[in-house]
Amino acid sequence: MSKLRLMITMSLGSYVAGPDQSEENPLGVGGMELHQWFFPLKAFREMHGESDGETNASSPVVEERQANIGATIMGRNMFGPVRGPWPDESWRGWWGEDPPYHHPVFVLTHHQREPLEMEGGTSFHFVSSGIESALAQAKDAAGGQDIWLAGGAAVVNQYLAAGLVNEIDISIAPVILSSGARLFDKLEHGALELEQIRAVDAPGVTHIKYKVG
């Protein structure tokens, strides 16, 4: 059975982005600090064509997260800074022509758009028919593999509230953000039954994995 796996980094205080997201500041003010633990890793450097980088306690966690993923779901703000109707087809994501997904990515939006075929196996599919439809399409595309629920907070909170997330693997960065996009917001108490699977103490970050009952 294909699982929907939330894998994301948040601040101590549950923010996944800072305020004032823009093209210059995709993660909002301070949001980039959340990912400091990831940038020195060999796994990250390799994504960017470099052969250096370190291996530490985060490395097996990253490996585990990347394994058995056949599709990704994300919100539109994670795809780009354009709001409202698409003015044209020029915005093709933050990641250049060879994005680090290498599988189909489903972008939730209220505004329809033709799919984008990128290099390296990544394609972007714009879904305006809601979160359940996006999940069904992602499952079809994943060919039995799991689906990465990547962000942002609004989309994640919708999937959580709908009880559609099977696993949460969250990285908690030693960062305080003042405002922005917050996870685990506006959920009913008892909406989710969580079982802690493991926690990993890594340099500058803690990774906690939960099974959602």
Next chain:
Amino acid sequence: MSKLRLMITMSLGSYVAGPDQSEENPLGVGGMELHQWFFPLKAFREMHGESDGETNASSPVVEERQANIGATIMGRNMFGPVRGPWPDESWRGWWGEDPPYHHPVFVLTHHQREPLEMEGGTSFHFVSSGIESALAQAKDAAGGQDIWLAGGAAVVNQYLAAGLVNEIDISIAPVILSSGARLFDKLEHGALELEQIRAVDAPGVTHIKYKVG
């Protein structure tokens, strides 16, 4: 140097209590679930005069938290359900005549009241002159030992915003609370510089310790 140490349990989503706190439900709806990891421990059972209980990966964390503490600071809602001016002296805390502190406890309130001498070395001192004054009094009383900042969220957020907290040791429970009292709220980005000291994977909980720079 006497340190102010925040040691508290929060939900995945940063709530330390649920909504609708009352005398029957001191931690609000669902708030008790946060502490499920603590109740089976020998350290908890011993506080309540029992000799049974288990020892697990949380046990050394609890021991470390209890060590070298000479005073506690808490908000008024953590002391009791009475709001507004004290109608009389009858409310003496949630914990009976021998509270599990065994040292002076400073309760922040807008409404003055005479100190309470309890059994077993605990005393409650009501401070209406603000958080800095409470900290100064707690330091005097602690005799060189550290001070436990115990909660609730409003008081903790004030101490964090004022830059007065030296160490954060937070337990994250696999629980979602919908609303209530939230930690790390309304802080300026960059107000706190955190360094992760250690994370402990324990049954049903993760304990993360930060040094505040």
